[in-house]
Amino acid sequence: DLLAALxxxxxxxxxxxxxxxxxxxxxxxxxxxxxxxxxxxxxxxxGDWRLEPxxxxxxxxxxxxxxxxxxxxxxxxxxxxxxxxxxRERSYIGQVHRAVQVYGDWLxxxxxxxxxxxxxxxxxxxxxxxxxxxxxAQLAALGLVSAYHEHYSEAHGAESRPTLHLLKQAQxxxxxxxxxxxxxWASHLRTVTVGSFADWRAHSxxxxxxxxxxx
Numbered sequence: 001d002l003l004a005a006l007x008x009x010x011x012x013x014x015x016x017x018x019x020x021x022x023x024x025x026x027x028x029x030x031x032x033x034x035x036x037x038x039x040x041x042x043x044x045x046x047g048d049w050r051l052e053p054x055x056x057x058x059x060x061x062x063x064x065x066x067x068x069x070x071x072x073x074x075x076x077x078x079x080x081x082x083x084x085x086x087x088r089e090r091s092y093i094g095q096v097h098r099a100v101q102v103y104g105d106w107l108x109x110x111x112x113x114x115x116x117x118x119x120x121x122x123x124x125x126x127x128x129x130x131x132x133x134x135x136x137a138q139l140a141a142l143g144l145v146s147a148y149h150e151h152y153s154e155a156h157g158a159e160s161r162p163t164l165h166l167l168k169q170a171q172x173x174x175x176x177x178x179x180x181x182x183x184x185w186a187s188h189l190r191t192v193t194v195g196s197f198a199d200w201r202a203h204s205x206x207x208x209x210x211x212x213x214x215x
Contacts, residue, residue, distance in 0.1 A: 002203060006210060009049050010069060014081040014117045016042035033065040041081040043067050055106055064099040073215045078103055080116030089130055093120035097130035100138045108142050115179040122157030144180040147211045151192035161194040168205045170197060179211045188214040
């Protein structure tokens with residue numbers, strides 16, 4: 001019911017149950033990836049939109065889900081849920097950095113979107129090469145920009161609207177969820193909103209990032 005209230009065309013959901021456990025959510029298609037039936041990564045389409053399988057998943061890149069979106073237009077989408085990895089360079093933002101390397105040709109072959117929970121922010125850039133700013137630069141080289149940062153004219157690391165309140169604590173706000181879109185779509189952005197802590201605290205420590213663009 002919370003998802004339906006947002007009236008999405010496409011939704012990227014982290015910590016999502018396997019499709020056979022979801023029940024009826026009104027989606028036209030659901031693609032799911034994970035190793036825990038109760039907590040995976042899902043991409044859902046609604047209305048006139050559809051999802052198609054994309055390239056074979058790289059088993060070393062968890063959890064990232066590439067799908068082809070068709071409907072009002074056609075584009076590629078890389079859903080993201082950045083998690084820990086046994087190798088430090090592959091943990092959290094390292095997973096996103098690696099995913100852009102692995103799926104870079106596919107992202108560059110069509111208009112593309114990269115969306116999800118990165119679990120990262122430029123404030124936490126480290127000396128390692130696979131940090132947040134390096135990943136933003138990778139995507140920029142593919143012609144992709146953050147919808148939030150374009151809409152609000154804010155720099156990475158200086159976000160005024162948090163997408164996470166750690167452990168549901170108001171005094172621990174962070175911006176760690178992103179939606180990168182083609183630079184050519186930026187002028188067609190209608191709204192970019194982040195759900196409020198007051199509205200979502202009872203349901204999650206994350207608040208939804210909602211991007212509306214005329215494509």
